[in-house]
Amino acid sequence: MSPYVNPSGGFDRDSRYITTRITADGRDGYPVEPGRYRLVVSRACPWANRAIIVRRLLGLEPVLSMAVAGPTHDERSWTFDLDEGGRDPVLGYERLQEAFFARFPDYDRGITVPAIVDVPSGQVVTNDFPQMTIDLSLEWTEHHREGAPQLYPEHLRAEIDEVDAHVFRDVNNGVYKCGFAGTQEAYEKAYDRLFSRLDRLSERLSHQRYLVGDTITEADVRLFTTLARFDPVYHGHFKCNRHKLSEMPVLSAYFRDLYQTPGFGDTIDVDHIKRHYYEVHRDINPTGIVPAGPDLSGWLEPHGREELGGRPFGDGTPPPPPVPEEVVPAEHQPQAA
Structure with missing residues (x-):
């Protein structure tokens, strides 16, 4: 039985995400900066797929790089087994959990995608997937491609x-x-x-x-x-x-x-x-x-x-x-x- 099943038999999603935001004014300590962050996804995951699509539609590829984890994982999180040597070439990590532990050594919640990692520190910034795509639309506007649609007017x-x-x-x-x-x-x-x-x-x-x-x-x-x-x-x-x-x-x-x-x-x-x-x-x-x-x-x-x-x-x-x-x-x- 899934560990997310409650006593009455219903599935409960762990929604305790890291709610730090990357904003234009940097009010959470993470300002929007081209090339500073890496979006970590798996193409298998529907929540990560949202971020992939929004990034594509807004044309953020030149300023927000993307790491693609493999389609499978174990209890220790997603792995970069698609990359040469099994390590993400930018972060140098074998597993996404390394970015979470770099910021929160005692992190005890789900290691989930999509996640955005601060490349200089190697620390996860956020895995709050509902807010993430909204912020890509509203906070990264300076870097949107010409002709980018308004996804959240x-x-x-x-x-x-x-x-x-x-x-x-x-x-x-x-x-x-x-x-x-x-x-x-x-x-x-x-x-x-x-x-x-x-x-x-x-x-x-x-x-x-x-x-x-x-x-x-x-x-x-x-x-x-x-x-x-x-x-x-x-x-x-x-x-x-x-x-x-x-x-x-x-x-x-x-x-x-x-x-x-x-x-x-x-x-x-x-x-x-x-x-x-x-x-x-x-x-x-x-x-x-x-x-x-x-x-x-x-x-x-x-x-x-x-x-x-x-x-x-x-x-x-x-x-x-x-x-x-x-x-x-x-x-x-x-x-x-």
């Missing part, structure tokens, strides 16, 4: 926050509540809330292209990363099996629209996603066997969402292609049928 923030709260509780975290439930009752409660919310989101998106307003916002980024993992992982591994995403017409088209938008689909590594969930969660999948399917070629099919109007980047422009060292291998992405 002031006039829509209250609505974005409201949508995000429901999506996090019932969908982003809801799939985990299904997957790690310790009792039938807890599982069915989470299952019902998940699909009830997906039905409401389908209704909302049946008459508007994006979740809030007529452009892509933080709300779309947060829902997208869960939808990307739905058919490959959550449907089977986490028993979220009323329908596949591909069997939910509105949400499937909405997902395809975003997946085919620069900055979204080009961040998705299906191989890393499947390996992480099926190899790491041995309490759910004791054999560690990774499924060969499903066929995801449908992600590349037309979505037809243009008919609803909307402008993906508002008055801005699409991001340029990923920098060469951050391109996801073609064999790790869906191929046309």
Whole structure:
């Protein structure tokens, strides 16, 4: 049974994050500075995937470098096993936990991604993933690319926050509540809330292209990363099996629209996603066997969402292609049928 299961069988996420912020005025002791920080991610993780997407959309690659941990980890945290010699070339670390212990020697919470590390000191600054992407939008504006979209516009923030709260509780975290439930009752409660919310989101998106307003916002980024993992992982591994995403017409088209938008689909590594969930969660999948399917070629099919109007980047422009060292291998992405 997962260590996050409470006595009644429900999954409780450890949300005790390091809330230090990197801000334009440096009020927490960490000012925005080009080249000073390193974003540590795993392409397997939906929370880290948010940060990867926002960094891409805003064009922060030249000022905020990125370390990609491997798709699997043990109880001691994420490792840099994708890098030569098994060490991150900038931080010199084998494991992300080294950055946490460098700042907090007695750190006893989760060693999670995404995390931002202060390169000069080698110390973690924050792993507060909900705030992290907001700060990339609002505090790093001086370094945004020309044409960067407004992902958290002031006039829509209250609505974005409201949508995000429901999506996090019932969908982003809801799939985990299904997957790690310790009792039938807890599982069915989470299952019902998940699909009830997906039905409401389908209704909302049946008459508007994006979740809030007529452009892509933080709300779309947060829902997208869960939808990307739905058919490959959550449907089977986490028993979220009323329908596949591909069997939910509105949400499937909405997902395809975003997946085919620069900055979204080009961040998705299906191989890393499947390996992480099926190899790491041995309490759910004791054999560690990774499924060969499903066929995801449908992600590349037309979505037809243009008919609803909307402008993906508002008055801005699409991001340029990923920098060469951050391109996801073609064999790790869906191929046309």
